[in-house]
Amino acid sequence: MFLIMVMVPLSRREIESPEQAARLLGQVGRRFRSVAWVSIVLLVLTGLFLATDHWGIKVSDFFGGSGRFVQVLQAKVGIVALIIVLSAIHDFVLGPRVTRQLEGMREAGADFAATQSS
Numbered sequence: 001m002f003l004i005m006v007m008v009p010l011s012r013r014e015i016e017s018p019e020q021a022a023r024l025l026g027q028v029g030r031r032f033r034s035v036a037w038v039s040i041v042l043l044v045l046t047g048l049f050l051a052t053d054h055w056g057i058k059v060s061d062f063f064g065g066s067g068r069f070v071q072v073l074q075a076k077v078g079i080v081a082l083i084i085v086l087s088a089i090h091d092f093v094l095g096p097r098v099t100r101q102l103e104g105m106r107e108a109g110a111d112f113a114a115t116q117s118s
Contacts, residue, residue: 002032003025003028003029003032007024007025007028008025011024011025019102019106022102023102026095026099026102029095033091036087037087037091040083040084040087043080044080047076047080051073055069057070057073062074062077
């Protein structure tokens with residue numbers, strides 16, 4: 001959300017070159033990635049602690065229990081799992097692929113400019 005709501009509008013407004021904006025977003029994304037993954041791990045660990053220690057939920061209750069609280073907890077765990085999967089796909093598959101494509105386009109543009117000036 002930070003990248004979408006803060007960095008993208010800022011880079012569009014303040015940076016004229018699309019290449020520089022893409023490079024900045026890539027650098028911020030790579031630096032922000034570690035903060036995001038640490039945050040996800042901390043949220044999962046504190047959620048497990050609260051569920052087991054504070055609310056007394058056991059693994060058998062989670063998978064075999066009934067009641068509104070267990071249903072809500074199962075839904076929340078499902079959403080967290082989905083967020084982790086989507087974040088992993090974005091960070092380790094899509095992000096590197098887009099970076100390679102941008103670098104290839106930049107190199108192709110440099111090669112094209114070099115042939116035009118000759």
